[in-house]
Amino acid sequence: xxxxxxxxxxxxxxxxxxxxxxxxxxxxxxxxxxxxxxxxxxxxxxxxxxxxxxxxxxxxxxxxxxxxxxxxxxxxxxxxxxxxxxxxxxxxxxxxxxxxxxxxxxxxxxxxxxxxxxx
Amino acid sequence: xxxxxxxxxxxxxxxxxxxxxxxxxxxxxxxxxxxxxxxxxxxxxxxxxxxxxxxxxxxxxxxxxxxxxxxxxxxxxxxxxxxxxxxxxxxxxxxxxxxxxxxxxxxxxxxxxxxxxxxxxxxxxxxxxx
Amino acid sequence: xxxxxxxxxxxxxxxxxxxxxxxxxxxxxxxxxxxxxxxxxxxxxxxxxxxxxxxxxxxxxxxxxxxxxxxxxxxxxxxxxxxxxxxxxxxxxxxxxxx
Numbered sequence: 325x326x327x328x329x330x331x332x333x334x335x336x337x338x339x340x341x342x343x344x345x346x347x348x349x350x351x352x353x354x355x356x357x358x359x360x361x362x363x364x365x366x367x368x369x370x371x372x373x374x375x376x377x378x379x380x381x382x383x384x385x386x387x388x389x390x391x392x393x394x395x396x397x398x399x400x401x402x403x404x405x406x407x408x409x410x411x412x413x414x415x416x417x418x419x420x421x422x423x424x425x426x427x428x429x430x431x432x433x434x435x436x437x438x439x440x441x442x443x
Numbered sequence: 444x445x446x447x448x449x450x451x452x453x454x455x456x457x458x459x460x461x462x463x464x465x466x467x468x469x470x471x472x473x474x475x476x477x478x479x480x481x482x483x484x485x486x487x488x489x490x491x492x493x494x495x496x497x498x499x500x501x502x503x504x505x506x507x508x509x510x511x512x513x514x515x516x517x518x519x520x521x522x523x524x525x526x527x528x529x530x531x532x533x534x535x536x537x538x539x540x541x542x543x544x545x546x547x548x549x550x551x552x553x554x555x556x557x558x559x560x561x562x563x564x565x566x567x568x569x570x571x572x573x
Numbered sequence: 574x575x576x577x578x579x580x581x582x583x584x585x586x587x588x589x590x591x592x593x594x595x596x597x598x599x600x601x602x603x604x605x606x607x608x609x610x611x612x613x614x615x616x617x618x619x620x621x622x623x624x625x626x627x628x629x630x631x632x633x634x635x636x637x638x639x640x641x642x643x644x645x646x647x648x649x650x651x652x653x654x655x656x657x658x659x660x661x662x663x664x665x666x667x668x669x670x671x672x
Contacts, residue, residue, distance in 0.1 A: 572672030
């Protein structure tokens, strides 16, 4: 495991609605923990996880989980501009450390990563 | 070519899980190899010994078990996902005070590090979503 | 060059739209499972795929079409079997699974 792989993880689900959002973050953390270069993109309903103040569910809130990502070199969090707009979410209201990408930038994102994982 | 295969869909719920198996068969028939098959999220239910598919449907846990035995392929289920789907080996059953193990022979429980490892050893990662 | 694997129905528009938006010239799209409904001739989804640049090649798993009685496949969709799927996976450096 000495070469660095560029990994794009795409989260397309909300944490409140099921396990898939956490599965995406866990994938990102796992590749980050093994010193791979990870980008985490929130698209579709996944952008809903970037709204701050979501309450604890007894385990770990998604917000706290996202807060751990910079420790693994996973920063900034990438967010799909169209998905935010479709859900009426202003980019100024997101958790800290997000970068908003338009459709063209997202299509280019695939080309700059070796593997792409989605949940 | 060396493939890593990631199965994210349930063994009875989605067409992509049958596609994952058919793909693996074709990989081996084509003279390629499989670094590891990793079952994640709803896919972890593939590792259950107690799953009965409906009549006429493919018995994917059994098919994977047979394919892995024939070709010496590692089948690994994410331990966190497995626990959430009622799949435990003897050690996890004891740790969580459960009446017994429910994991199918031929499968192992593993952390996500084993997916990272398979991905880095494989030349291609193909995932099958749920 | 990315192989995009679409395994959900195009009626799941959020996923279908995101997949279409991510396509780049020289990418390929593989329809499997309910994804093959995007190859249903004269459907809205098929019209959308037909409008893509020719450099983007589209394949549909033949047995998934047959199971769903999709006999009138859109002309752009090349029928594919599993050995063909493996060849595509070898030819493309990376793949993305949309579901």
